[in-house]
Amino acid sequence: xxxxxxxxxxxxxxxxxxxxxxxxxxxxxxxxxxxxxxxxxxxxxxxxxxxxxxxxxxxxxxxxxxxxxxxxxxxxxxxxxxxxxxxxxxxxxxxxxxxxxxxxxxxxxxxxxxxxxxxxxxxxxxxxxxxxxxxxxxxxxxxxxxxxxxxxxxxxxxxxxxxxxxxxxxxxxxxxxxxxxxxxxxxxxxxxxxxxxxxxxxxxxxxxxxxxxxxxxxxxxxxxxxxxxxxxxxxxxxxxxxxxxxxxxxxxxxxxxxxxxxxxxxxxxxxxxxxxxxxxxxxxxxxxxxxxxxxxxxxxxxxxxxxxxxxxxxxxxxxxxxxxxxxxxxxxxxxxxxxxxxxxxxxxxxxxxxxxxxxxxxxxxxxxxxxxxxxxxxxxxxxxxxxxxxxxxxxxxxxxxxxxxxxxxxxxxxxxxxxxxxxxxxxxxxxx
Amino acid sequence: xxxxxxxxxxxxxxxxxxxxxxxxxxxxxxxxxxxxxxxxxxxxxxxxxxxxxxxxxxxxxxxxxxxxxxxxxxxxxxxxxxxxxxxxxxxxxxxxxxxxxxxxxxxxxxxxxxxxxxxxxxxxxxxxxxxxxxxxxxxxxxxxxxxxxxxxxxxxxxxxxxxxxxxxxxxxxxxxxxxxxxxxxxxxxxxxxxxxxxxxxxxxxxxxxxxxxxxxxxxxxxxxxxxxxxxxxxxxxxxxxxxxxxxxxxxxxxxxxxxxxxxxxxxxxxxxxxxxxxxxxxxxxxxxxxxxxxxxxxxxxxxxxxxxxxxxxxxxxxxxxxxxxxxxxxxxxxxxxxxxxxxxxxxxxxxxxxxxxxxxxxxxxxxxxxxxxxxxxxxxxxxxxxxxxxxxxxxxxxxxxxxxxxxxxxxxxxxxxxxxxxxxxxxxxxxxxxxxxxxxxxxxxxxxxxxxxxxxxxxxxxxxxxxxxxxxxxxxxxxxxxxxxxxxxxxxxxxxxxxxxxxxxxxxxxxxxxxxxxxxxxxxxxxxxxxxxxxxxxx
Numbered sequence: 001x002x003x004x005x006x007x008x009x010x011x012x013x014x015x016x017x018x019x020x021x022x023x024x025x026x027x028x029x030x031x032x033x034x035x036x037x038x039x040x041x042x043x044x045x046x047x048x049x050x051x052x053x054x055x056x057x058x059x060x061x062x063x064x065x066x067x068x069x070x071x072x073x074x075x076x077x078x079x080x081x082x083x084x085x086x087x088x089x090x091x092x093x094x095x096x097x098x099x100x101x102x103x104x105x106x107x108x109x110x111x112x113x114x115x116x117x118x119x120x121x122x123x124x125x126x127x128x129x130x131x132x133x134x135x136x137x138x139x140x141x142x143x144x145x146x147x148x149x150x151x152x153x154x155x156x157x158x159x160x161x162x163x164x165x166x167x168x169x170x171x172x173x174x175x176x177x178x179x180x181x182x183x184x185x186x187x188x189x190x191x192x193x194x195x196x197x198x199x200x201x202x203x204x205x206x207x208x209x210x211x212x213x214x215x216x217x218x219x220x221x222x223x224x225x226x227x228x229x230x231x232x233x234x235x236x237x238x239x240x241x242x243x244x245x246x247x248x249x250x251x252x253x254x255x256x257x258x259x260x261x262x263x264x265x266x267x268x269x270x271x272x273x274x275x276x277x278x279x280x281x282x283x284x285x286x287x288x289x290x291x292x293x294x295x296x297x298x299x300x301x302x303x304x305x306x307x308x309x310x311x312x313x314x315x316x317x318x319x320x321x322x323x324x325x326x327x328x329x330x331x332x333x334x335x336x337x338x339x340x341x342x343x344x345x346x347x348x349x350x351x352x353x354x355x356x357x358x359x360x361x362x363x364x365x366x367x368x369x370x371x372x373x374x375x376x377x378x379x380x381x382x383x384x385x386x387x388x389x390x391x392x393x394x395x396x397x398x399x400x401x402x403x404x405x406x407x408x409x410x411x412x413x414x415x416x417x418x419x420x421x422x423x424x425x426x427x428x429x430x431x432x
Numbered sequence: 433x434x435x436x437x438x439x440x441x442x443x444x445x446x447x448x449x450x451x452x453x454x455x456x457x458x459x460x461x462x463x464x465x466x467x468x469x470x471x472x473x474x475x476x477x478x479x480x481x482x483x484x485x486x487x488x489x490x491x492x493x494x495x496x497x498x499x500x501x502x503x504x505x506x507x508x509x510x511x512x513x514x515x516x517x518x519x520x521x522x523x524x525x526x527x528x529x530x531x532x533x534x535x536x537x538x539x540x541x542x543x544x545x546x547x548x549x550x551x552x553x554x555x556x557x558x559x560x561x562x563x564x565x566x567x568x569x570x571x572x573x574x575x576x577x578x579x580x581x582x583x584x585x586x587x588x589x590x591x592x593x594x595x596x597x598x599x600x601x602x603x604x605x606x607x608x609x610x611x612x613x614x615x616x617x618x619x620x621x622x623x624x625x626x627x628x629x630x631x632x633x634x635x636x637x638x639x640x641x642x643x644x645x646x647x648x649x650x651x652x653x654x655x656x657x658x659x660x661x662x663x664x665x666x667x668x669x670x671x672x673x674x675x676x677x678x679x680x681x682x683x684x685x686x687x688x689x690x691x692x693x694x695x696x697x698x699x700x701x702x703x704x705x706x707x708x709x710x711x712x713x714x715x716x717x718x719x720x721x722x723x724x725x726x727x728x729x730x731x732x733x734x735x736x737x738x739x740x741x742x743x744x745x746x747x748x749x750x751x752x753x754x755x756x757x758x759x760x761x762x763x764x765x766x767x768x769x770x771x772x773x774x775x776x777x778x779x780x781x782x783x784x785x786x787x788x789x790x791x792x793x794x795x796x797x798x799x800x801x802x803x804x805x806x807x808x809x810x811x812x813x814x815x816x817x818x819x820x821x822x823x824x825x826x827x828x829x830x831x832x833x834x835x836x837x838x839x840x841x842x843x844x845x846x847x848x849x850x851x852x853x854x855x856x857x858x859x860x861x862x863x864x865x866x867x868x869x870x871x872x873x874x875x876x877x878x879x880x881x882x883x884x885x886x887x888x889x890x891x892x893x894x895x896x897x898x899x900x901x902x903x904x905x906x907x908x909x910x911x912x913x914x915x916x917x918x919x920x921x922x923x924x925x926x927x928x929x930x931x932x933x934x935x936x937x938x939x940x941x942x943x944x945x946x947x948x949x950x951x952x953x954x955x956x957x958x959x960x961x962x963x964x965x966x967x968x969x970x971x
Contacts, residue, residue, distance in 0.1 A: 053741075054741075120804070123800045191809055194809070213808060213810050216808065218808070
C-alpha cells in the first residue's frame with residue numbers, strides 16, 4: 001500500500017518503529033472503563049474549581065484542603081494499599097473552562113471527579129461529558145442544588161451538602177417560631193441555587209413581603225447592592241434573608257451598613273464564611289447578630305473530635321492556611337470520599353463505588369451532624385442544619401448554646417429536630 | 433469592539449464549502465448527453481480528464497501515471513441555487529468541477545495540497561459539479577453512480593472507490609453508501625450533514641425566526657415568492673442580516689461597557705424586554721437553536737487584561753458566549769435564508785414550522801449553565817414569555833409543501849463500509865449533533881467497528897485581543913471552529929485511514945496507521961466524546 005504523506009511529514013522507518021513501540025506501550029488491553037484510574041497502589045481523582053480570579057474567594061481553599069487530607073491518609077499508608085492522588089484544575093469559575101478542565105482530567109485518566117464546584121459548572125460538565133451514560137463518578141459535588149441528588153438525571157453524581165431547599169425550609173421554620181409577626185424579605189441569586197432556596201421558604205409557609213432576585217455575578221456592579229437594600233428597606237423588611245454567594249452577601253451587608261439599614265439578617269450558609277466576608281471588608285461588628293446555618297460543627301469548636309483532627313491535619317499538611325468553613329468543607333469531603341473508597345473494597349471499580357455509596361452510604365461517618373441519606377433511589381447527601389448567631393468576634397454561636405440540628409427533606413417533609421448521635425472520629429480518621 | 437466585518441462581508445460566501453477550481457481539463461461541451469471523458473496529455477505525471485454526465489454535470493478526473501487502483505470520489509458541499517449579484521453566480525460552480533477538498537478559504541485561496549498529495553501517492557481523484565445546485569442529494573447520488581461507471585470504464589485498472597465529501601457532500605456520500613453499497617469501498621464524511629435535511633435546517637431556521645421576532649420584523653425568512661420577487665426577498669433578507677449583525681455587535685459592545693441594555697432602534701423585542709440586555713437575548717436565541725457558544729474567534733474563557741482579572745472574567749462570562757453566538761448565528765441565518773428559498777422552490781411552498789416548538793423546554797440545561805450571561809431567571813422568564821406569546825407570530829408550514837419536503841432523502845445510518853468522520857466540535861452550520869446522530873445509530877460492536885470519528889477540537893483558549901482590549905476577529909478561524917475549516921493534513925488523515933482500510937479487507941486500523949495519520953495532522957482527537965444533539969431531536 002502506498003502511504004499518503006506530504007513529503008515534509010514522511011515517516012522514516014526509525015520513526016515508524018518508534019511509533020509501533022509507543023503504541024504497543026500505551027494501548028494496553030483495557031477491557032472497560034470501569035477501572036480507569038485505579039492501579040494496585042494508586043487512585044487518581046480530579047477536581048475542577050477556581051483557584052484564582054474574582055470568583056475564587058474562599059472556594060480556592062476547598063481543593064487544597066481536600067488534598068491535605070488525602071496527603072494525611074497517604075502518609076499513613078493509603079486505603080487498601082492505594083494512595084490517593086488528587087489533581088486540581090483551575091476553571092476560574094467559567095462554565096466553558098469547567099468542561100475543558102474536566103475533559104483534561106478524564107483524558108489524564110482519573111477514576112472519578114470529587115468535590116467539583118458550582119451548580120452551573122457541574123451541570124455543564126454533566127451535559128458535555130455525558131456523565132449519565134459514561135457513568136464517570138462525580139462524587140460529593142460542592143453545591144447544594146437539589147437536582148444533583150436526582151438519580152435518574154444524574155446516576156453517577158452524588159450530592160453531599162444538604163440542599164438549598166432543605167436549608168431554607170429550616171430557616172423558614174425558625175422564622176415562624178422566632179419572628180412570627182415580622183416582615184420578611186429576601187435577596188437571592190436568580191438561578192437554580194436561589195430558586196431552590198426560594199422554593200424551600202415557600203414550602204415552609206413563609207410570606208415574603210419583598211423578593212429581590214439578582215443575576216449571578218451582577219453583584220460586581222457597584223450599583224447593584226445599594227439597589228437591593230433600597231428595595232428591602234422601602235418594603236419595610238425587618239427580617240432580611242440573604243441567599244447568595246459570599247461576594248454578593250458581602251456586597252449586601254456592606255451596602256446595608258452604609259445605608260444604616262439594620263434588619264435581622266439571616267444568611268445562607270453558602271455566603272456566610274466569616275474569614276471570606278472579613279476579607280471582603282465586612283467587619284465582625286457588621287456581622288454581629290446575623291444568623292446563619294451549618295451542617296458541620298463550628299470551625300471554632302475545639303471540643304469536636306472532627307474539628308480537632310481536621311485542624312491538626314490542616315496545620316501539618318496545609319500550612320499557613322487559616323482553618324475556616326471552606327477548609328472544613330474540603331476536609332470533610334475528602335473524609336467522606338475516603339470512607340466510600342474503603343467501603344468499596346479492594347476491587348475498586350467505578351460501578352462498584354457508585355453501588356457502594358447507594359447501599360452503604362447512609363452509614364458513612366463524617367463531621368456532619370446529620371448522616372448521609374444515600375439510597376438506591378436517591379443520591380441526596382446530608383439533610384440537616386443547626387442555626388447560630390455571629391457574635392462581635394465573628395464566632396458563630398449555636399442558638400441554644402449547643403447544636404440543635406434540624407432535619408428535613410427536599411420535598412414536603414416536616415422540619416424536625418434530629419435525634420442523630422454522631423459517633424466521634426475513630427482510628428485517627430484513617431481508613432485502615 | 434473590533435468588528436465582525438470580515439465575516440459579515442463574507443456572509444454569503446462563507447457557506448460555500450466547496451469552491452471553484454480551475455483545472456487543466458479538456459473542455460467538455462455543455463449539453464445534456466454524456467460526453468467524454470476527454471483527457472489531456474500527462475503533465476507532471478498526472479493525466480487530467482473532463483466530461484459531462486448524462487444529466488449535464490461537468491466532472492473532472494485526475495489520474496497519476498502510477499495509479500494504484502484506488503480513486504477518491506469527492507462530493508462538494510452546499511452551493512446556492514440562486515445568483516447573488518456581485519458575489520456569486522451559479523455558473524461559476526456549474527462550470528468548474530472540483531475533484532477534491534481545496535481548503536476552507538476557497539474560492540479566495542485554493543489549497544491544492546490535499547489533492548496533489550493524493551495524486552503524488554498514486555491515488556486518482558474525481559468529482560463533479562452535480563447537475564443542479566442547492567440541496568441536491570437525489571441528483572448528486574445519481575451523478576456519482578454514473579461517474580463511478582465512467583471512471584471505471586476509462587481506467588480499467590480501478591480496484592477501489594472511496595467516496596468522500598464535505599457538508600452536504602458528506603450527506604450525499606452517506607446516501608450513496610446506503611443506496612449503492614456495492615459501488616464503493618469506503619466513505620469519508622467531513623463536516624457532515626447527516627440524518628435529514630430537516631434536522632439541519634431547524635437550527636438555522638429557529639435562529640432566523642428569533643432574529644426576526646426580536647430585532648428585525650422586516651425579515652421575510654420563509655414563504656418566499658415565486659420568480660424574481662422571491663429573489664428580491666432573499667437579497668433583501670441578506671442585506672437586513674448584514675446590517676443587523678453590525679447593529680447587534682454594536683449593542684453588545686455598548687452593553688459590555690455601560691452594563692445597561694442597548695437595543696437597536698426599531699427592535700420589537702425592546703418593548704417587552706427593554707430591561708434585558710441584548711447580549712442575553714442573543715445568547716438565548718443561540719441556545720434555543722443549538723448554536724455553539726464558541727466561535728471562530730471567541731473561546732468562552734479568555735478576556736482582556738491579565739488572566740484571572742475582573743475584566744477578563746467579566747468578558748469571558750458575560751460577553752464571550754453571546755458574541756460567539758452572534759458570530760456563529762449569522763452564518764446559520766444566512767444558510768437559513770438561502771437554503772429555505774431553495775427548498776421551498778423544491779417543495780412548492782413553506783415547509784419550516786415552529787408553531788408547536790417549545791423553546792423554553794428545549795433549554796432546560798442551558799438556562800442553568802448560562803444563567804449569569806442570560807441575566808438571571810427573571811430575564812430568562814421574560815424572554816420565554818415573549819417567545820411564547822401568541823401575539824408573536826410563529827412560522828407555519830403549508831401542509832402540501834411540508835409533505836413534499838418530507839420526501840427528501842433521509843439516512844438510515846447503516847454503515848456497510850469503513851467510514852471515517854471528520855467533524856469540528858464547534859461547527860455552526862453542521863453542528864456536532866450530526867455526527868453524534870451517526871454514532872448513536874451504530875448499535876452493535878460490528879457496526880461500531882466500521883466507524884471512526886475524528887473530532888477537530890479547538891484549543892482551550894484562542895481568543896486574542898486588540899490593544900484597545902477588544903476581541904480580535906481579523907485572524908484565521910481557530911481549529912475546531914467554523915464550517916469545514918480543515919487543513920490539508922487533516923483531510924489527508926481521513927484519506928490515509930480510509931485508503932488503508934479499503935486495502936485491508938475493509939477493516940479500520942486501530943494501531944500504527946491511525947496513530948501516524950493523526951500524528952501528521954494537529955488538532956485532531958479520536959477520544960470518544962458525546963456531541964450535543966441538535967434541538968430538532970428534542971421535539
